[in-house]
Amino acid sequence: MSDFNLSNLGFDQQHIWHPYTSAIDPLPCYEVSGASGVNIELATGEVLIDGMSSWWAAIHGYNHPVLNHAASKQIEKFSHVMFGGLTHQPAIDLCRKLVKMTPSGLDRVFLADSGSVSVEVAMKMALQYWACQGAAEKHKFVTVRNGYHGDTFAAMSVCDPVNGMHSLFSDVLAQQLFAPAPQTRFDQPWNEDDIAPLIDIIETNQHNIAALILEPVVQGAGGMRIYHPEYLRRARQVCDEFNILLICDEIATGFGRTGKLFACEHAGISPDIMCLGKALTGGYLTLAATLCTEDVALGVCQGEPGVFMHGPTYMGNPLACAVANASLDILMQGDWKQQVINIGSQLKAELAKCKTLDTVADVRVLGAIGVVECKKAVDVAQIQKSFVENGVWIRPFGKLVYIMPPFIIDPSQLGKLTAAIYQALK
Numbered sequence: 001m002s003d004f005n006l007s008n009l010g011f012d013q014q015h016i017w018h019p020y021t022s023a024i025d026p027l028p029c030y031e032v033s034g035a036s037g038v039n040i041e042l043a044t045g046e047v048l049i050d051g052m053s054s055w056w057a058a059i060h061g062y063n064h065p066v067l068n069h070a071a072s073k074q075i076e077k078f079s080h081v082m083f084g085g086l087t088h089q090p091a092i093d094l095c096r097k098l099v100k101m102t103p104s105g106l107d108r109v110f111l112a113d114s115g116s117v118s119v120e121v122a123m124k125m126a127l128q129y130w131a132c133q134g135a136a137e138k139h140k141f142v143t144v145r146n147g148y149h150g151d152t153f154a155a156m157s158v159c160d161p162v163n164g165m166h167s168l169f170s171d172v173l174a175q176q177l178f179a180p181a182p183q184t185r186f187d188q189p190w191n192e193d194d195i196a197p198l199i200d201i202i203e204t205n206q207h208n209i210a211a212l213i214l215e216p217v218v219q220g221a222g223g224m225r226i227y228h229p230e231y232l233r234r235a236r237q238v239c240d241e242f243n244i245l246l247i248c249d250e251i252a253t254g255f256g257r258t259g260k261l262f263a264c265e266h267a268g269i270s271p272d273i274m275c276l277g278k279a280l281t282g283g284y285l286t287l288a289a290t291l292c293t294e295d296v297a298l299g300v301c302q303g304e305p306g307v308f309m310h311g312p313t314y315m316g317n318p319l320a321c322a323v324a325n326a327s328l329d330i331l332m333q334g335d336w337k338q339q340v341i342n343i344g345s346q347l348k349a350e351l352a353k354c355k356t357l358d359t360v361a362d363v364r365v366l367g368a369i370g371v372v373e374c375k376k377a378v379d380v381a382q383i384q385k386s387f388v389e390n391g392v393w394i395r396p397f398g399k400l401v402y403i404m405p406p407f408i409i410d411p412s413q414l415g416k417l418t419a420a421i422y423q424a425l426k
């Protein structure tokens, strides 16, 4: 087959994998020619208002002058050097900032190259920690249903086993322990029964559990569910009581998205290990981090082999660290707080009327996250087309039509997003 005469989109369809797509019957893709602020420009000339922040990442918008400057300044010095035996200012600055801004006690930073890898690293840390304490039988993980932690093997083993994308692999995945997903909504009165099944599992299996892993307060790709912070506070207590580690996966929730810098802050807790990614570089480059306490770090390095056994080739990539530093500096100026409050109140006001549609099962909002859950799975290709025709970029999955726009979006742009959702579901 001669591919040389194919158009861009034709070549793309025949030769390029996209996330979760078929090679036989691929969904249509839209070619992007530029992006700036909250706009994504298509090669066909249309300009779309972005509702996704490119999967939670582009919190300051695209083509940001400060981030651009940080990238070009660093690229003129050096883009990358190995992190084994070498270190550099961009990584040191970044880790200083992360230690300072994250919940107390998270004092050691492992720089990873994607969210999934940071989850692998967190799980390996927990396993190695117990093995080095002479408790190698503590090798299972407990989690809640409807979670999503990434696409690599350890991460897949703690994703929701049914609605997760990975049930096909269940025979080869490590068998973990699953409690029901938290049911009490963020603003409902707390119901202690909600956490009873988790406590039960932990009590029964405490001698075999390395850690509890969960997404604090907002479950992302496993269902866009928002739950009561008391669940998290109780989970912290139960982990302490039964001597298991707590891993909080803040890859989606971190850096202001839920209205707090980190979702753990809604519950006033610190985990033993925390995963960060997605918005870390403001959506510019792939970079993630796994932070842990001094106790975990020292525990991991006691006895044999005496070192933590992980080290990606591109660990601590200076270019990515430099952009992450600039992104965190923008966050530290503090404008995000009011921006997220404003986005949240507008989302609450404008998405409320979707509840009146008989195709809609639920509407929920926290921080700069708006979710409309439909009664049935939406036809992605068709709804995507209608969104593009309406000048917005929103990418639903399953029954969920949801937005988490860049923090810099203005009220009229956000109004176009919410109107397009109502229009499409009506």
Ligand SMILES: *Cc1c(COP(=O)(O)O)cnc(C)c1O
Pocket: 114, 115, 116, 117, 119, 148, 149, 150, 151, 215, 220, 221, 249, 250, 251, 252, 277, 278
């Ligand atoms: C996106 C995500 C991951 C995986 O991150 P990648 O960078 O896609 O590997 C893990 N956990 C959560 C909560 C996420 O939202």
